[in-house]
Amino acid sequence: MATTQAEQRVSPRAVQVGRRPARRARNGPLAVGLTLPALLIFAVFTILPTAYTFVISLFDWNPLNVAQSRFIGAGNYTKLFGHATPSFAASGLTSLYFTAGMVIGGTALSLAIAVLLQRGGALLGAVRVAVFVPHVTPLVATSIVWVWIFNPQFGLANAVLHLFGLSGVDWLDNSATAMPAVLAYSLWHEVGFTVVIFLGGLSVISGELGEAARVDGANRWQEFWYVTWPQLRPVTVFVVTISTISSLQAFTQFFLMTGGGPVHATTTLSFLLYQEAFVFFHTGYAAALAVVLFVVTALFTLLQFRTRRSSSR
Amino acid sequence: MHVRPGGAPSHVRRRRRPAGPVVRRVVAVAVGLAFLAPFWWVVTTSLARTSDVYRFPPSLLPHWHVANYARAWAAAPWPRLFGNTVLVAGATVVLAVLTSVLAGFAFGVLRFRGRTALFTVVLAVMMVPQTVLLIPDYVIAQTADLLDTYWIQILPWGASVFGIFLVRQFFAGLPTELFDAAELDGAGRLRMLWSIGVPLVRPAILIVALNVFLGSWNSFVWPFVMTSSPAVQPVEVGLATFYGAQGTDWTGLSAAVTFTTVPVLVLFLALQRHFLTGAYSTAGGLK
Amino acid sequence: MPQSPLTRAVAVLAAGVLAAGGLAGCGAGSSTGKTTVTFMETMSSGTLKSSMEYLTKQFEKQHKDIDVQLVVEPDYPTLRNKETAALAAGKPPTIGQAYSDWAATYAKSQVLVPLDGYAGKADVAALYPGVRSDLYLPSDHKLYMWPFNKSVVIQYYNQKMLSGKGKSAPKTWDEFAATAKAVSGHGTVGVSIDPGTSAGPAGGEAWFEILAAAYGTPVFASDGKPRFTSPAAVQAMTYLADLKKAGALSLGKNYPGQVALGAGKGGFDISSVASYFYNQQAVGGKFPMGTAPLPSGPAGAANQxxxxxxxxFAKASDQEKKAAWTFMKYLSSPDAQAYWASHSGYLPVTPAALPKMADFIAKNPYQKFGADALKTAKADPPYPWVTKAQGELAVAMQSALTGKQTPAAALADAQKQAAAEAKSGE
Incomplete structure (x- = not known):
């Protein structure tokens, strides 16, 4: 179940548009009236603001004194490709690192756990709940817990390494390990949701094909690879898309666990946007970042619609 | 990948068993414990004396030192923060369910000119990430004098694309005849929506409500940017503030994390069937 | 519109939501003939919080017509964020804590009131000279700030651990390095620091600035220009990198020096005098905690x-401004400063407070050498880009100390960024 507001906006892609026979009654005014409250909220807080972002991105905006703002045209956009640190390109790569980790790692991990936990009795049911629980916990609360887990001197993570005779790691304080550490936390938090999506997918696929494959002498792995997984294709596409979009937007764990550091190693586009807008108050530049982020997300969304349409043919 | 126990040829088996039962259970339990370990760790820390915490390797047994809870509880206006969260989440749920049912009914049952166009608008809303909205909505809230109020935490989330889709989907799945009973005027159709429609789509409403409630409860960056006084701030922002101010008091922090998270966990455990059904039904729609 | 159960339900729900919104107004609180002064500050925990609240209450007792509301933020980056947000929303507090470079930014946007009309000559003359010179902005040489919580950096150390190795508090940075290395090992680290991030430089970054000054060149020239690539800065960074390599220095977050010292796993904490009560509480009497002035470098003693x-803020009414000034002046009065210094750990801003806190000074020698340092310690120059440039230094430290870049290369990068920022900020 989606638990962030971002996901709420995303999940519906799961639901197919059904075809209904024509209804004869004239419902125009009523229908418009019924959709109006929702559309009004979207208009005021989503649609107009999106356009407004574009306007702000053309200004050297002074939030302290708007009268001192200057129109600079594409100035903020050319700055995106300038020498600011962390550069737009570097943050893009950091976002890509995180997103790839979440999408590839998350999909593989949740698929594996789903296969492990499918069907089965009360014990496996309890494990399903255990895997899902982290997903309903607030990101603020559990990010704090994981900062403590990753404490190099007294934390659980190094205690586990110690148990296996390995030496401790600086986790969040080393630019090489900070992102893997945030990824570990984020996977812990997000995987429960995608596991359940895969379980839902596994519960409705046909078992007969698998039987047939086994009759033909396929082993478990071949059965999974050639028979089960292909049937989960729409579910996988959904999981990949939702993970991509929510990873691009991830912010809270970076804010609390690393503050974008060390050495910008965890400054993703979302974090950079926040930092430029609400720490350094380079509002116009941040708005330009937002426009780019919007275009990237919209492209992913459209791509997903495309894939969906072609896969359902 | 795995050695099958016994010598029976595989095609004789009727039941589908992806792994040997014992191995599978052991692995499953290990996975479950791995996911639960952070919970155990934070509760243990919250009950430890400071001298137990700064020890390596750490002790994994709780010491029942409940003074940490008293200290953490006294350090911030938690009841007010909890109240704010419940109020904001509750009002958001009411508003989002209402707008979802109305719009979902219109899109799912009624046929009208401009339906496709309006629906495309709703689809387009999904393409806008929350992060993008922070800046313009902040400026709008500033202009409309909504900064640091409950309103700016409620209104923007009072319409949910997910909610509209789900409700619409449920309505679309109902037999056509239900709403064809008579030629009705607008008010008649509204009554019909209320008396027949709403009870039939109750499962969808519950899923939407849970979704929106958790989304609101767990949200951080939005209220963090839009509000500044504890009088209207939700508990998660209060927790982040507490972390900023008392970042070295790990036992107290762990206590605060525990008592702020328990309400969400209780809600989840009480209603976990619905949560899981919600996720399942999301996947079901993918077929 | 005809009444139906649904429309009624809608009306009831709408009313409920409206009522919810109405509650929002409750936070503000309307005045009851009193003048309200809102003060945005960061005294959010420990004795800082309690002594701030105590002083406010005392003031309100003396001035029945003024109501002071403290708006508390957890840390300085958040404070700045919220001050700017409030200014942007057109609802700034009456007064707020600010570093001098924030004040420069605010003044440039014309949202500050100069205090020349409020502070008399005698008021200014009563302050320490170092404190005084930090109150004016170079843009128009007007008085924009009034001192509040002033500190210098000192060394805290584990006496038992040091004497176990036959050492005492180091007098020079070379001795410090030798001692830190001597106590390190077996889970103990000489000193733990938090440089902070680009968005929020922290205590470790301040230490670096002091080291650079102790090696001969402060990192900011008096006109605010960054000088991060000076031989002194590179030496300072190399010094820290060597400690890290030797396992005598570790990086962390959230006052790691205090945590390690308190846990008996750290030899030193290089930190502000404002950490005194926190450190004392963290140590909790498990061993004697020593305090000493910072060691000195080849160029002599340096401190910040x-x-x-x-x-x-300019938005307040004349009456509010007047009341706010009364409060500001009260906070810097010898009595209030004597209480503040002996309960918060900060240093008094006026020497007139010293006789009123003789007992405390006798028991807590750090206040004595702290106040001595106040005479020579330098503040960073008040230019809008300074915090951002400090953030670049924090990043350079992370990079150099984790071996990602050489000290010189990391500092060169930071210099490039900071110089660009200074140029666009002019």
Whole structure:
């Protein structure tokens, strides 16, 4: 179940548009009236603001004194490709690192756990709940817990390494390990949701094909690879898309666990946007970042619609 | 990948068993414990004396030192923060369910000119990430004098694309005849929506409500940017503030994390069937 | 519109939501003939919080017509964020804590009131000279700030651990390095620091600035220009990198020096005098905690005058401004400063407070050498880009100390960024 507001906006892609026979009654005014409250909220807080972002991105905006703002045209956009640190390109790569980790790692991990936990009795049911629980916990609360887990001197993570005779790691304080550490936390938090999506997918696929494959002498792995997984294709596409979009937007764990550091190693586009807008108050530049982020997300969304349409043919 | 126990040829088996039962259970339990370990760790820390915490390797047994809870509880206006969260989440749920049912009914049952166009608008809303909205909505809230109020935490989330889709989907799945009973005027159709429609789509409403409630409860960056006084701030922002101010008091922090998270966990455990059904039904729609 | 159960339900729900919104108004609180002064500050925990609240209450007792509301933020980056947000929303507090470079930014946007009309000559003359010079902005040489919480950096150390190795508090940075290395090992680290991030430089970054000054060149010239690539800065960074390599220095977050010292796993904590009560509580009497002035470098003793001043925002009414000034002046009065210094750990901003806190000074020698340092400690110059440039230094430290870049290369990068920022900020 989606638990962030971002996901709420995303999940519906799961639901197919059904075809209904024509209804004869004239419902125009009523229908418009019924959709109006929702559309009004979207208009005021989503649609107009999106356009407004574009306007702000053309200004050297002074939030302290708007009268001192200057129109600079594409100035903020050319700055995106300038020498600011962390550069737009570097943050893009950091976002890509995180997103790839979440999408590839998350999909593989949740698929594996789903296969492990499918069907089965009360014990496996309890494990399903255990895997899902982290997903309903607030990101603020559990990010704090994981900062403590990753404490190099007294934390659980190094205690586990110690148990296996390995030496401790600086986790969040080393630019090489900070992102893997945030990824570990984020996977812990997000995987429960995608596991359940895969379980839902596994519960409705046909078992007969698998039987047939086994009759033909396929082993478990071949059965999974050639028979089960292909049937989960729409579910996988959904999981990949939702993970991509929510990873691009991830912010809270970076804010609390690393503050974008060390050495910008965890400054993703979302974090950079926040930092430029609400720490350094380079509002116009941040708005330009937002426009780019919007275009990237919209492209992913459209791509997903495309894939969906072609896969359902 | 795995050695099958016994010598029976595989095609004789009727039941589908992806792994040997014992191995599978052991692995499953290990996975479950791995996911639960952070919970155990934070509760243990919250009950430890400071001298137990700064020890390596750490002790994994709780010491029942409940003074940490008293200290953490006294350090911030938690009841007010909890109240704010419940109020904001509750009002958001009411508003989002209402707008979802109305719009979902219109899109799912009624046929009208401009339906496709309006629906495309709703689809387009999904393409806008929350992060993008922070800046313009902040400026709008500033202009409309909504900064640091409950309103700016409620209104923007009072319409949910997910909610509209789900409700619409449920309505679309109902037999056509239900709403064809008579030629009705607008008010008649509204009554019909209320008396027949709403009870039939109750499962969808519950899923939407849970979704929106958790989304609101767990949200951080939005209220963090839009509000500044504890009088209207939700508990998660209060927790982040507490972390900023008392970042070295790990036992107290762990206590605060525990008592702020328990309400969400209780809600989840009480209603976990619905949560899981919600996720399942999301996947079901993918077929 | 005809009444139906649904429309009624809608009406009831709408009313409920409206009522919810109405509650929002409750936070503000309307005045009851009193003048309200809102003060945005960061005294959010420990004795800082309690002594701030105590002083406010005392003031309200003396001035029955003024109501002071403290708006508390957890840390300085958040404070700045919220001050700017409130200014942007057109609802700034009456007064707020501010570093001098924030004040420069605010003044440039014309949202501050100069205090020349409020502070008399005698008021200014009563302050320490170092404190005084930090109150004016170079843009128009007007008085924009009034001092509040001033601090310098000192060394805290585990006496038992040091004497176990036959050492005492080091007098030079070379001795410090030798001692830190001597106590390290077996889970103990000489000193733990938090450089902070680009968005929020922290205590470790301040230490670096002091080291650079102790090696001969402060990192900011008096006109605010960054000088991060000076031989002194590179030496300072190399010094820290060597400690890290030797396992005598570790990086962390959230006052790691205090945590390690308190846990008996750290030899030193290089930190502000404002950490005194926190450190004492963390140590909790498990061993004697020593305090000493910072060691000196080849160029002599160096220290940083840190802490913030108070600024007054332009939006307030004349009456509110007057009341706010009364409060600001009260906070810097010898009595209030004597209480503040002996309960918060900060240093008094006026020497007139010293006789009123003789007992405390006798028992807590750090206040004595702290106040001595106040005479020579330098504050970073008040230019809008300074915090951002400090953020670049924090990043350079992370990079150099984790071996990602050489000290010189990391500093060169930071210099490039900071110089560009200074140029666009002019």
């Amino acid at each position: 005058l840190a802490g913030t001043n108070i600024v007054m």
